[in-house]
Amino acid sequence: MKISELSRSSGVSLPTVKYYLREGLLPPGRAMGRNQAEYGDAHLRRLRLIRALIDVGNLSVAGVRQVLQAVDDGGLQGHDLLGTAHEAIAGTPRADRGTAGWQAARDEAARIVADRGWRVHDRAPALDQLADAIAALRELGQEDMLAMVDGYAEATERLAVQEVGLVLARGDRAAMVEGVVTGTVLGEAVLTALRRLAQEHTSAGLTEPG
């Protein structure tokens, strides 16, 4: 497959394909001459994955690169890969990390996790993100919302068992790796979309006469 065909069959514009090649998101094709290279099905798949991570998962190009490097790192096991994926989707940290209010929220986050008996790395980016959200809720005087935390934790724990089981069920490593990435990023997109729909339905039912 030539680069133009790769572009056509993926729906990604040719300059953009070249851009991804430059940025190292897409591995170079097999060189067939000075100015000719052959791209395969793996490239097409990879290109689709890139677009999904960017469009659906809202990852930055840099985040995608990080994820893909982890995917390509044959030495990485499932669990470490998950950590890398989480780091890549973490995004820019809030400015107020380090203030007293944030530290308190961070402690609260650690306590929530500990109370559940969850064993997570204490430098997990998600802990900081949880602290960000808790700090913001407190700062805004919306602490009553924190009553939801238990429900969220309970639900996500149950779901995580299914999710991890699903990925492990695949058996071979390559498929598991892809499963971790897509499960983490696209699964999140599915979950939040469903959450919004559920909210809409429930809010209509509880606040309207019909």
Place this chain on the structure above:
Amino acid sequence: MKISELSRSSGVSLPTVKYYLREGLLPPGRAMGRNQAEYGDAHLRRLRLIRALIDVGNLSVAGVRQVLQAVDDGGLQGHDLLGTAHEAIAGTPRADRGTAGWQAARDEAARIVADRGWRVHDRAPALDQLADAIAALRELGQEDMLAMVDGYAEATERLAVQEVGLVLARGDRAAMVEGVVTGTVLGEAVLTALRRLAQEHTSAGLTEPG
């Protein structure tokens, strides 16, 4: 309170406060003279809300403006406000909407919702987002992940009842409005952070010997 004090006590730089004023995110202060205005507690609260939506909720400035306009629109009831919030956080749509694969995914999304008996507006942005994610999963050959959809829907439905109940429990309209916005946006941040932590815990437990 003068603008400099507003800046200082919110932690937002003065040029940025001016920028938010220009952009209409922050209402102008009460003019006390040609070049002097008075800002109150409401401005401080609003500024904190803006930062939370931007930093924690990953909203764009335009999205924040949309949300805040809805918040300030006294005529909007709880349910419509929720819709507006969902529109504001929707972001840029995927390019491939309209392809056959996407349409199929969109139909699937509609069916999932219908099977649950959820009554949602059929132009809800979350339906398109769900379709985006489903289409991406199918395109990548990760359809086995769709087995999670039931679990997600079940969980989010249960949570939505609690969430909506929590907001309704507030009684007065202004507090409910703030609750909808923070519950939607910051609640999502809390949920996804917890999801990642739960995954990490579960993955460690199921894939490692310890």
Place this chain on the structure above:
DNA sequence: GATAGTGGATAGTGATGCTATCCACTATGC
């Protein structure tokens, strides 16, 4: 009366994610 600060306007900045153009060269179709 000096000075620091104000609201308002306008311009500049850095990052990001492409997009466009140019180049020397080559596969391909006639």
Place this chain on the structure above:
DNA sequence: GCATAGTGGATAGCATCACTATCCACTATC
């Protein structure tokens, strides 16, 4: 065998976004 379309590679340009900086005439405050 030769025109032409396409190639890999390099470099430059562009639009958007979220600020950030500067300037201004003016005024509150010490």
